[in-house]
Amino acid sequence: MRTILKIALGIIAAIGGFLDIGDLVFTTQAGALYRYDLLWAVVLGVIGIAVYAEMSGRVAAVSGRPVFDVIRMRMGFGVGLLALVASTFVNLLTVAAELGGIAIVLELLFDALYSMFVIAGTLALVGIVALLPFGGIERFFGYGGLLLFVVVATVFHQDPNWGDVGRGFIPSLDSSTLYLYFVVGVFAAALMPYEVHFYSSGAIEEGWTEENLKENRLNAFLGYGIGGVLSVALIIASGYLFHPIGVEPNDLGTVALPMQGAFGETGLLLALGGMLFCVGGAAIDSSFAASYNLAQFLGWEWGRYKGPQKAPRFTASWLVFLLLGIAIAESGINPVEVTEYSVVFSVVALPLTYLPVLLIAGDRSFMDEYANGRIAGFLGWLYFAVILVLAVAAIPLLLATNGGGG
Amino acid sequence: MKGEGEIYVVHRLLDEQICDSEGRRVGRVDDVELRGDPPRITALLVGEGLYPRRLPRSLARLARRISGPERWGANALRIPWEEVDELSSTVKLKKKAEELGLGMGDDPERWIVRRLPWN
Numbered sequence: 141m142r143t144i145l146k147i148a149l150g151i152i153a154a155i156g157g158f159l160d161i162g163d164l165v166f167t168t169q170a171g172a173l174y175r176y177d178l179l180w181a182v183v184l185g186v187i188g189i190a191v192y193a194e195m196s197g198r199v200a201a202v203s204g205r206p207v208f209d210v211i212r213m214r215m216g217f218g219v220g221l222l223a224l225v226a227s228t229f230v231n232l233l234t235v236a237a238e239l240g241g242i243a244i245v246l247e248l249l250f251d252a253l254y255s256m257f258v259i260a261g262t263l264a265l266v267g268i269v270a271l272l273p274f275g276g277i278e279r280f281f282g283y284g285g286l287l288l289f290v291v292v293a294t295v296f297h298q299d300p301n302w303g304d305v306g307r308g309f310i311p312s313l314d315s316s317t318l319y320l321y322f323v324v325g326v327f328a329a330a331l332m333p334y335e336v337h338f339y340s341s342g343a344i345e346e347g348w349t350e351e352n353l354k355e356n357r358l359n360a361f362l363g364y365g366i367g368g369v370l371s372v373a374l375i376i377a378s379g380y381l382f383h384p385i386g387v388e389p390n391d392l393g394t395v396a397l398p399m400q401g402a403f404g405e406t407g408l409l410l411a412l413g414g415m416l417f418c419v420g421g422a423a424i425d426s427s428f429a430a431s432y433n434l435a436q437f438l439g440w441e442w443g444r445y446k447g448p449q450k451a452p453r454f455t456a457s458w459l460v461f462l463l464l465g466i467a468i469a470e471s472g473i474n475p476v477e478v479t480e481y482s483v484v485f486s487v488v489a490l491p492l493t494y495l496p497v498l499l500i501a502g503d504r505s506f507m508d509e510y511a512n513g514r515i516a517g518f519l520g521w522l523y524f525a526v527i528l529v530l531a532v533a534a535i536p537l538l539l540a541t542n543g544g545g546g
Numbered sequence: 547m548k549g550e551g552e553i554y555v556v557h558r559l560l561d562e563q564i565c566d567s568e569g570r571r572v573g574r575v576d577d578v579e580l581r582g583d584p585p586r587i588t589a590l591l592v593g594e595g596l597y598p599r600r601l602p603r604s605l606a607r608l609a610r611r612i613s614g615p616e617r618w619g620a621n622a623l624r625i626p627w628e629e630v631d632e633l634s635s636t637v638k639l640k641k642k643a644e645e646l647g648l649g650m651g652d653d654p655e656r657w658i659v660r661r662l663p664w665n
Contacts, residue, residue, distance in 0.1 A: 440651065441570055441649075453652055
């Protein structure tokens with residue numbers, strides 16, 4: 141009974157931890173521009189992250205290797221370094237976007253200056269990380285993120301034409317480059333690599349072994365799957381409200397408006413609160429991911445469970461990444477723009493970190509009987525092909541659409 | 547696992563995580579020294595001074611400017627093969643890191659954390 145409860149709590153934390161600023165921005169814009177047409181891209185992305193997270197969690201539990209250990213082993217120093225530089229660049233943009241997101245939500249809630257809240261929000265994150273153990277950090281933000289289920293309630297309250305909603309799940313391609321840009325964006329926002337880097341390192345932080353493989357599978361498929369329901373709901377809520385009137389949301393506050401429309405001030409506060417936890421948790425995950433990657437690639441001691449005394453370089457690099465994130469967030473660039481770049485560039489860097497995990501997960505000399513079977517292997521390679529196509533298409537689409545500006 | 551048998555040097559040894567006898571992570575196998583005929587592994591080479599030789603020539607020059615030239619005993623260390631205890635998901639050493647000159651980067655004495663008020 142206790143293990144079931146533990147697994148359930150883990151899944152719930154994964155649900156709340158799924159969304160970040162990239163999902164909030166891209167789903168709301170996708171709904172406003174294309175109503176329900178892009179729902180299928182969310183499903184595609186959610187299955188992708190579940191497949192990738194399950195594999196890397198399994199590799200971590202069985203062989204004790206997090207993602208960047210695997211990258212260094214399979215890609216060697218040179219190509220591995222390229223993956224590290226690309227991932228660090230993307231993670232840093234993500235940290236900046238999430239810190240900016242925290243500040244925007246705090247600004248909306250408390251009506252004070254954005255630039256002050258970037259620093260106050262970051263200090264609060266450092267305080268939470270210093271006080272809570274690893275599992276506590278995950279649960280704190282994961283459970284708080286569940287406030288966003290107000291979006292699902294909003295959708296049922298709106299009661300859209302469910303036939304139209306259902307048709308959105310059927311993949312459709314449109315020759316417009318803007319539509320294709322949003323396919324890439326919605327997919328990539330669901331499959332942000334930092335989430336998987338964090339997830340696999342978290343498996344080591346929590347001392348997972350072969351006995352945790354069931355938990356791993358449930359976290360990846362149920363946790364991220366139900367998390368994906370929130371993304372779906374965000375598209376529907378936005379599509380229902382904004383598409384008919386032709387609103388083009390370009391700030392984070394717009395994300396919460398459908399919930400205000402449905403439930404008044406309570407809805408607005410729940411939505412903003414949920415966003416704060418999601419974006420705050422993502423700021424921690426992405427900044428941790430950046431330090432995990434660096435430490436694992438170079439062979440440093442790492443981990444929240446080691447504490448700053450035993451892993452000083454890891455801890456110091458984490459603080460440096462936060463400081464750089466603050467610098468970008470304070471530079472005056474619109475955080476929504478930083479978010480779009482972080483999401484699009486992340487899909488470009490993704491094949492380099494995905495391939496080595498796929499190779500090791502299928503390698504019996506590392507994984508024994510826990511190596512990829514036929515289904516996992518097929519899904520793994522299928523998604524590698526999907527990621528490769530999107531990675532090649534991402535930058536041309538970004539340029540052709542002027543960053544989604546049309 | 548470690549014995550007189552064969553190992554796949556590139557597949558399982560090069561770039562592997564090194565841990566000392568107390569399980570601390572103290573670097574990676576940045577290069578491997580082979581001697582004799584047939585060649586046998588005689589040492590693991592560790593340290594940031596070795597990074598340039600792992601890169602293509604055009605990047606190596608830039609990397610050498612950052613890391614400085616190889617200085618044996620400082621940014622490049624030679625760990626004799628006899629010091630290796632076990633090969634599993636890490637390369638486990640027989641001794642503590644300090645005795646082999648490893649792990650200096652994470653030595654708390656060299657970091658300000660030691661002097662923070664709550665420690």
